[in-house]
Amino acid sequence: MTVxxxxxxxxxxxxxxERLEVVNESHLHAGHQPDFSGAGETHMRVRIVSAAFSGMGRVARHRVVNELLKDEFNAGLHxxxxxxAAPGEPGAR
Structure with a gap:
């Protein structure tokens, strides 16, 4: 199974x-460090719209997502x- x-x-x-998009952006970071070619799944972008975020600020939302994905960070996600966003908010496209 992939990251x-x-x-x-x-x-x-x-x-x-209600909407989730996960994009591998590792290739965009090739060459940022001498030994990094951009291969693999080390740099990801998550676009998510969920009612679970209603009433939360940006930092709280990020904390929720980061906590849910802590095992991925421990396994090498950089x-x-x-x-x-919550449904109906700007950015909930």
Whole structure:
């Protein structure tokens, strides 16, 4: 199972999102460090819209997502960009 699919499964299970997109952006970071070619699944972007985020601020939403994905960070995920919104908010496209 890929990192992307594990992230999708974990967030879907925990947050029942109405929209979820997980994008591997590792290739965009090639060359940022001498030994990093951009291969693999080390840099991911999550775009998620979930009613679970209603009433939460941006930092709280990020904490929820980061906590849910802590095993992925422990296994080698290096960076995660998070775009989290509640239904009906700007960015809930």
């Amino acid at each position: 992307k699919s594990r992230i999708e499964d974990r967030l879907s299970e925990a947050l029942s999102p 960076a995660l960009a998070i775009e989290a």
